[in-house]
Amino acid sequence: MSDVGEVIARVHRAQWARVVATLARRFGDLDIAEEMAAEAFATAVERWPVDGVPPNPGGWLTTTAHRKAIDQVRREARRTAKHREALMLSDPTDLSDPADVFGTAAPPGGVIDDDRLRLVFTCCHPALAMPARVALTLRMVGGLTVPEIARAFLTQEAAMGRRITRAKEKIKAAKIPYGVPSRADVPARVTGVLAVLYLIFNEGYLTSNPERQAVRGDLTAEAIRLTRLVHALLPAAGEADGPAAGEAAGKAAGEAAGLLALMLLTEARRPARVSASGALVPLDQQDRRAWDRQLIAEGHALVRARLASGQPPGRYQLLAAINAVHTDARAARDTDWSQVVALYDQLARLDPSPIVRLNRAIAVAELDGPQVALAQVDDLPLQGYHAFHATRADLLRRLGRGEAARAAYDRAIGLAGNTAETAYLTRRRDQP
């Protein structure tokens, strides 16, 4: 790729969401915003190699996209006046007042005034189905192409295109607001946003497709970038509001910090996670020298800042803290398992799901031995989950029950999603 090509790719990553978000605010229409942003980047690809890269690429792109959008609106306006009305939607700052139901209006100007955050909240609106939220967020905020999103989520390109189109149509027809929700709704709505971002990250971290490589760095990087964005934009929420709203917004910001830390600490281990032969390497066997120290330092700093805040931690903060304990240990045997179990106890109080109990039992095995852990694992209603059988297999092996362990590995292999996992489990099963 030429130098200008690299610049354009970098500017695309950095500026796409900003250009789309600015246009969406000015024209009140996600379709126009997306199309014209794409056209502006296409123009840049033609012009920059000839004219040189402008001193302010983001400003150039926004201006170009804006001009193109106005041309488009004029063309449409000549066709029908009604269409123009639809495009010249009311000033979206009016929409930042979504709480005026029965007298609980938000202050003018909305809760958080950032175009990109509005875009994130619009794409992650609870009235959209979860797969549509993920697809729309990757397209509108992440700037991924429809084929890229379809590839990542194992969907036909046409089907993914229809999903995104339908979501945009619902946003328009149902008047899903292009804005940040009212103060009272922010914490609940941030939870939904973070769930979308975590889903994107997890798909990148352990792909569900057996045909594909186990780890998709592009998706994890995109999820981290978007979470950074949400995390950077959120804390402003608490400042303009009263103490109660500040507390709720602080909780939301805390979970955003927690998710960011969780992603960074997980991503840090990625270089050591798949062996040269393509098998998954479990935590205790990873070469810790390959871990990314910079990401670990950043993740630890976020976790420490949250601890120092004195606020009760949420789910992502606890998961991040567990990962901080793991990445703190110089060798697997140095892991502070009692700390890990204590954190899982806290997590189980927030989320008493069988999966949390399964993960807690893995830590219990290190602290109290495999016999105790096996008793806690055996009744969990997770028969269809490969990690349940893999955990049982490992505990049975440590207890010297080779035949039962082998059967459990077989069940885990049958349920495992991708080849790296299957390769690891098969190797474990066949070890003497």
Next chain:
Amino acid sequence: MAQYLMSVLTDSTELATEPEMAAIGAFNEQLKADGHWVFAGGLAAPDTATVVDGRAGSAGPDAEPVFTDGPYLESKEWIAGFWIIEAPHLDVASRLAALGSKHCNRRIELRPFLGG
């Protein structure tokens, strides 16, 4: 402003109870006071429905319309009543639908009118 239809979904022929009626009445008054009210009504049971087909059928363009007894669809749930409300966007409408559902003690389907 956009208009939305809030359909009240139910699977029981029981009419609203006295406390439910009172709650719905209070909710309606609040809708009117806040400028969200357009229209609302309860519907009689689905077995009171008549399906009318006035399209020109196989019998030719001048065929008589066909009347059929009963609802158009055999289903577990049906629409027991509805509100038509006015709201600036979906977040406000959703909040009203949540309140409406609470007051009438039934689920609500919220749908925008076309081009509203």
